[in-house]
Amino acid sequence: MVRAIGGIAAIVFIALFGIVLVQTFNARDLVVPTNGVIGGGAADPVSDNAADYQTLANRLQLQRWRSDAGPAPEAEEASGAVQVNFRADQAPGERVASWLARSEEHSEFLQPRRKIEGHTWVAANPVVDVLTQPQGRDWRAFRNSWPVYGGGLFIFGVCAVLGLFLAWRGRVTIREGESGESVPRFGLVERANHWMTATAFILLALTGLIILYGRSLLRPLLGPQTFGDLASGAAWLHTALLVPFTLGIVIMFVAWIRHNLPSRLDWEWLKRGGGMGRDVSLNPPARKFNAGQKIVFWGVIIGGSVLVATGLTMMFPFLWAGYDGMELGQSIHVVAAILMIGLILGHIYIGTLGMEGAFPAIWSGRVDRNWAKEHHSLWYEDLLQRGRIYSRPAVED
Amino acid sequence: MARMKFLCDAERCIDCNACSVACKNEHEVPWGMVRRRVITINDGEQGQERSISIACMHCTDAPCIAVCPVHCIYQNDYGIVLHDKDLCIGCGYCFYACPFGAPQFPRQSNFGSRGKMDKCTFCAGGPEEANSDAERQKYGRNRIAEGKLPLCAEMCSTRALLAGDGDQLTEIYRERVVKRGYGSGAWGWETAYYGPETGS
Numbered sequence: 001m002v003r004a005i006g007g008i009a010a011i012v013f014i015a016l017f018g019i020v021l022v023q024t025f026n027a028r029d030l031v032v033p034t035n036g037v038i039g040g041g042a043a044d045p046v047s048d049n050a051a052d053y054q055t056l057a058n059r060l061q062l063q064r065w066r067s068d069a070g071p072a073p074e075a076e077e078a079s080g081a082v083q084v085n086f087r088a089d090q091a092p093g094e095r096v097a098s099w100l101a102r103s104e105e106h107s108e109f110l111q112p113r114r115k116i117e118g119h120t121w122v123a124a125n126p127v128v129d130v131l132t133q134p135q136g137r138d139w140r141a142f143r144n145s146w147p148v149y150g151g152g153l154f155i156f157g158v159c160a161v162l163g164l165f166l167a168w169r170g171r172v173t174i175r176e177g178e179s180g181e182s183v184p185r186f187g188l189v190e191r192a193n194h195w196m197t198a199t200a201f202i203l204l205a206l207t208g209l210i211i212l213y214g215r216s217l218l219r220p221l222l223g224p225q226t227f228g229d230l231a232s233g234a235a236w237l238h239t240a241l242l243v244p245f246t247l248g249i250v251i252m253f254v255a256w257i258r259h260n261l262p263s264r265l266d267w268e269w270l271k272r273g274g275g276m277g278r279d280v281s282l283n284p285p286a287r288k289f290n291a292g293q294k295i296v297f298w299g300v301i302i303g304g305s306v307l308v309a310t311g312l313t314m315m316f317p318f319l320w321a322g323y324d325g326m327e328l329g330q331s332i333h334v335v336a337a338i339l340m341i342g343l344i345l346g347h348i349y350i351g352t353l354g355m356e357g358a359f360p361a362i363w364s365g366r367v368d369r370n371w372a373k374e375h376h377s378l379w380y381e382d383l384l385q386r387g388r389i390y391s392r393p394a395v396e397d
Numbered sequence: 398m399a400r401m402k403f404l405c406d407a408e409r410c411i412d413c414n415a416c417s418v419a420c421k422n423e424h425e426v427p428w429g430m431v432r433r434r435v436i437t438i439n440d441g442e443q444g445q446e447r448s449i450s451i452a453c454m455h456c457t458d459a460p461c462i463a464v465c466p467v468h469c470i471y472q473n474d475y476g477i478v479l480h481d482k483d484l485c486i487g488c489g490y491c492f493y494a495c496p497f498g499a500p501q502f503p504r505q506s507n508f509g510s511r512g513k514m515d516k517c518t519f520c521a522g523g524p525e526e527a528n529s530d531a532e533r534q535k536y537g538r539n540r541i542a543e544g545k546l547p548l549c550a551e552m553c554s555t556r557a558l559l560a561g562d563g564d565q566l567t568e569i570y571r572e573r574v575v576k577r578g579y580g581s582g583a584w585g586w587e588t589a590y591y592g593p594e595t596g597s
């Protein structure tokens with residue numbers, strides 16, 4: 001039953017992966033004139049809200065040399081009409097193509113593309129001294145391609161792999177069955193902190209994904225105004241969640257670091273695939289946290305810190321970073337976010353659907369004696385030795 | 398094909414900042430924000446010093462429009478890039494993408510850092526009805542609807558800053574270069590108007 005669900009989920013996610021893949025190759029990120037915000041609402045056609053192009057073009061004659069044009073615009077109206085090349089009926093794509101096509105003609109005026117800095121008397125924000133930073137276009141090209149399509153492929157890919165794994169392996173059961181007796185695993189503070197961090201993370205991920213994908217996925221459904229409200233709520237919540245998330249990973253670090261230092265056992269555990277495969281009959285020995293859990297721990301600590309650092313950078317634009325720092329910070333933020341979402345999907349899978357007996361550890365705080373013995377043999381023995389729990393005769397089969 | 402552009406003739410700009418002030422006054426731009434600023438490069442180096450007045454260049458294939466998560470910036474058929482403040486979430490992405498530092502942010506929102514973006518409109522207001530109170534309050538005056546060109550260029554005392562139909566701008570500039578025999582080129586045009594056609 002569970003395996004069938006895994007199979008169906010895998011098929012769905014593989015299909016979604018395929019759709020994103022097709023989109024990746026068909027995507028074209030070219031901005032064309034739309035005369036208003038796309039998607040209805042506030043249209044702003046030039047025919048209604050601007051003078052006609054010819055009038056404006058004639059008016060430009062007033063900006064010629066003073067000796068040619070007179071002392072001020074009011075002095076005299078522009079002389080004759082000039083020849084303009086404007087067509088009202090051009091298709092948006094053609095219009096942009098015709099704009100771009102002019103580079104040959106103007107090449108004598110064009111300079112090599114480079115970052116130019118100077119200084120200005122106007123001090124409204126810390127980067128006003130930069131005249132141009134052409135790299136903004138590179139950042140745009142990155143932001144609108146790799147995270148967007150790569151992120152979709154990665155997230156659906158992880159889900160598909162998990163679905164396939166479930167279909168192949170089924171739920172990892174407790175080999176000896178439930179003993180009906182539990183042993184303590186996580187205290188109240190540890191569990192409360194886990195759920196605070198988890199709630200914050202899930203909301204951060206969802207609100208972040210709204211900012212990343214909302215424009216293409218939700219906006220067409222909701223319309224610009226409703227989506228705008230949703231996105232501004234998401235952006236607000238996303239930054240406010242900084243507090244519980246940061247607190248959560250700090251407490252987690254302090255509480256669990258001593259169980260998560262790498263050891264030789266981890267290598268052994270990894271080589272044996274954690275005993276997850278079908279044919280492996282015995283789980284490799286592990287203390288309180290096995291190598292898989294340690295990977296999640298360090299992923300959360302490192303990934304979480306990177307997200308907090310880059311997130312704070314974006315919350316206070318240009319406070320300590322310049323253009324390079326802001327662009328790099330944003331890029332790292334979105335890549336780290338996507339990798340971490342993948343990691344946490346795996347973590348959620350193994351903690352719930354993937355393995356029998358794992359979830360109570362972080363919910364009630366107690367796990368079944370046999371689960372403890374099978375998955376964390378050394379920790380279990382340690383508990384016995386330290387007298388935290390008492391042994392009992394093995395369950396008769 | 399015709400479209401609106403800005404061009405600053407750096408050999409004529411004297412760094413008087415009248416354009417910045419005129420713009421701020423005309424549109425009653427709130428405290429802390431300037432839509433147009435003058436940048437001096439190579440300050441003090443003989444023969445190398447130039448002052449260039451810069452604001453939103455109303456780019457072709459504008460990167461700010463491409464990255465905005467709520468898609469609230471748009472371009473019109475004249476090439477003018479405009480913005481709907483009702484939808485903006487103040488994320489700052491347009492600022493990272495903009496090659497010219499055009500987007501401005503009032504200090505508001507979470508922890509006092511980012512409010513709704515504001516930038517040069519080419520004196521063309523916003524999505525609201527031309528020169529209605531709503532438009533004037535959010536975006537300033539709409540001169541384009543009145544048949545006038547951006548104030549910064551029209552009042553430039555040295556005729557350094559030019560705004561209008563791109564083909565004619567180049568004509569005017571070309572004539573000047575021929576007449577006086579020198580010219581450092583159209584600053585920023587390579588990035589603004591012929592930016593790489595970024596596919597993905």
Ligand code: HEM
Pocket residue numbers: 143147201204205207208209211212234235236238239241242243245246307308310311312314315333334337338340341466487488489
């Ligand atoms: C707790 C620390 C964090 C802070 C301070 C933070 C802050 C930010 C900020 C300021 C933005 C820019 C957009 C906006 O203004 O809303 C952003 C975008 C984003 N964040 Fe976070 N964030 C944090 C954690 C996370 C986490 C844990 C995730 C996901 C797992 C995440 C995923 C994202 C995503 C996907 C985006 C959109 C990226 C894009 O549009 O390219 N963030 N974040």
Ligand code: SF4
Pocket residue numbers: 452453454455456459460461462478494495496497498499500516589
């Ligand atoms: S100059 Fe900046 S704000 Fe203006 S259109 Fe170009 S990218 Fe957008």
Ligand code: SF4
Pocket residue numbers: 461464465466467468469470480484485486487488489490491492500513514
């Ligand atoms: S600050 Fe506003 S206009 Fe700029 S990208 Fe963000 S939502 Fe769009």
